[in-house]
Amino acid sequence: MPSTGCSRRDAKAIRYVEAVTTSTDAAPAPTGPRAAGIHWDLSPLVADADEARRRLDAGLERARAFESRYRGAFETIDAPGLAEALEELAAIDNELSRVGSYVNLRESVDVNAQENKDLSAAVDRALVEAANALRFFDLEWIALPEERARELYDAPEVARDRHYLIALRRFAPHTLSEPEERMLAERGPAAVSAWQTLFGRITSTLEVPFDAGDGPEPHTIDRLLAHVRDPDRDLRRRALEALYEGLAPHADTLAHSYDTLVGDRLAMDRLRHYSSPMEPTHLRNELPGEVVDRMLDAVERHYAIAHRWFEVKAGILGLERLELHDQYAPVGEFRAVDYPEARRLIDESFGRFSPRVSGIAGGFFDERRVDAEPRAGKRGGAFCAPVAQDASPYILMNFTDRMNDVMTLAHELGHGMHFTLASEEQTALSAGTGIALAEVPSTFAELLAFDHLMAVETDPATRQALVAERVEGSFATVFRQTVLTRYEQRAYALREEGAALTPDRLSDIWFEENAKYYGESILLPEGYRLGWSYIPHFISTRFYTYAYVFAHLATLALYARYRERGEAFVGHYLAFLAAGGSMAPTELLGALGVDLDDPGVWEAGFAEMERMVDEAEAG
Numbered sequence: 001m002p003s004t005g006c007s008r009r010d011a012k013a014i015r016y017v018e019a020v021t022t023s024t025d026a027a028p029a030p031t032g033p034r035a036a037g038i039h040w041d042l043s044p045l046v047a048d049a050d051e052a053r054r055r056l057d058a059g060l061e062r063a064r065a066f067e068s069r070y071r072g073a074f075e076t077i078d079a080p081g082l083a084e085a086l087e088e089l090a091a092i093d094n095e096l097s098r099v100g101s102y103v104n105l106r107e108s109v110d111v112n113a114q115e116n117k118d119l120s121a122a123v124d125r126a127l128v129e130a131a132n133a134l135r136f137f138d139l140e141w142i143a144l145p146e147e148r149a150r151e152l153y154d155a156p157e158v159a160r161d162r163h164y165l166i167a168l169r170r171f172a173p174h175t176l177s178e179p180e181e182r183m184l185a186e187r188g189p190a191a192v193s194a195w196q197t198l199f200g201r202i203t204s205t206l207e208v209p210f211d212a213g214d215g216p217e218p219h220t221i222d223r224l225l226a227h228v229r230d231p232d233r234d235l236r237r238r239a240l241e242a243l244y245e246g247l248a249p250h251a252d253t254l255a256h257s258y259d260t261l262v263g264d265r266l267a268m269d270r271l272r273h274y275s276s277p278m279e280p281t282h283l284r285n286e287l288p289g290e291v292v293d294r295m296l297d298a299v300e301r302h303y304a305i306a307h308r309w310f311e312v313k314a315g316i317l318g319l320e321r322l323e324l325h326d327q328y329a330p331v332g333e334f335r336a337v338d339y340p341e342a343r344r345l346i347d348e349s350f351g352r353f354s355p356r357v358s359g360i361a362g363g364f365f366d367e368r369r370v371d372a373e374p375r376a377g378k379r380g381g382a383f384c385a386p387v388a389q390d391a392s393p394y395i396l397m398n399f400t401d402r403m404n405d406v407m408t409l410a411h412e413l414g415h416g417m418h419f420t421l422a423s424e425e426q427t428a429l430s431a432g433t434g435i436a437l438a439e440v441p442s443t444f445a446e447l448l449a450f451d452h453l454m455a456v457e458t459d460p461a462t463r464q465a466l467v468a469e470r471v472e473g474s475f476a477t478v479f480r481q482t483v484l485t486r487y488e489q490r491a492y493a494l495r496e497e498g499a500a501l502t503p504d505r506l507s508d509i510w511f512e513e514n515a516k517y518y519g520e521s522i523l524l525p526e527g528y529r530l531g532w533s534y535i536p537h538f539i540s541t542r543f544y545t546y547a548y549v550f551a552h553l554a555t556l557a558l559y560a561r562y563r564e565r566g567e568a569f570v571g572h573y574l575a576f577l578a579a580g581g582s583m584a585p586t587e588l589l590g591a592l593g594v595d596l597d598d599p600g601v602w603e604a605g606f607a608e609m610e611r612m613v614d615e616a617e618a619g
């Protein structure tokens, strides 16, 4: 399906599917351990569950009214008329996003409450219905002849949503007639979703008996993988062995699911006149294919940076050479940090960059838009919810009193910075960025925090842990996701040549692409041949992984510019955040001096990675 104006709403709905209950506590007391009492206050969004239902119904009603008013209107609409329609669309987006986010946030801190589950189901239904009611608008807009469309999108009345309007049309050459699109949509559940569900069932229910020290217990894939960060080398090795053993009986089914999906995607590409398997992804990311190709080549040329780190790490661990199960072995140790200290460190890190940025972060704390205390029924991990263009973003995290929580907080506040500034200047339709740039502000904020911590932290074990996490985080994003992309490229090429994607063939190309990365510096066990089999991205969204590479390298390039230009860079960076999704990534980065047409554009990013390894080597 072409991306539609509804995709932002859908993406939000997906992102916030897990959330929980309004805290009725009084203002946060001074915190004890684990950010005790730091709960968010959702009341500025929506008063309570009843109001949420009322507003959901009203939003849905408005979407239906929009449909009756504007269906067929593109025949005659003029620029002021289009501006009015866009304004109403933005208002509907705001309303549904606000209520949807409120419900998902409630649920994320009390996942077991029945009322939250009911509300959440009501939101899901309403969002699907609203998307159905509004879909015509994008389709009719896409179907307009270019000349007529240009007249409209070039009009000053719609200037704020010009890029949004143009970007919607990028899928026009690949969109079929309405009955054809409907037929394809109807067969989706059997042709696509069923295989994804089968894959999901196998990988999420797979359990292997494993003894992590307290006797054999059933271990899921995630639980086994968590052991790769254990200090006990033997445990790490055994966990990976158990994983591959557990996967082996399912390899045929997992490969067949992938083979079927790849075959279907290639068939759809022919129907939709795509020239390469990566083209739909490039279009979605708004990135030119040549830029991505050059980037992947450049990453491969720099695998040696990783080899150097693997050797440094082997030295730290007192090993001759790393084996795969040593890749994420812990190095150093994060010292304890309580919540008030974390807040102070964030304030200093961001304050050094810009008072505006630390002010925005301060707003999250002062207005109780952070939920930090881990507790029963709260979901794990961390996220920042944009909520709506006319509302403020919220952050969920699980604070455990360790220094790496500061990095998590910095990451989420980086997203928060982006959402806050973009909302100030953009409409609801143009505020959101695509996935190519979404992780840039968060990664940039982590780098700000990292540099500050390295400047002030005196505990050697914490410094070592910070550097290792920084380096390994970069490698897992830049290098490893490139390996994943290369693997996918080869799988699609094989399938296009008519070769079925059997477990053996997939294992061969997987192992070859990984061997290029790890080289001589990490020994890969035979079982790792099945490493491709449980990775969800391949199944859910093809070539999704290169967007991570792009965002990370773009951030490193931006950070290098900041290092070089200092103060002079800050205003441009804030303008970049405020631009939201109102321009294509190439334009947004170009304005900051990162020229994607320059073949050497990524060198500054790799130099940053070299610098991190130097820092690690220096200890």
Ligand SMILES: [Zn+2]
Binding pocket: 411, 415, 439, 442
């Ligand atoms: Zn993020």
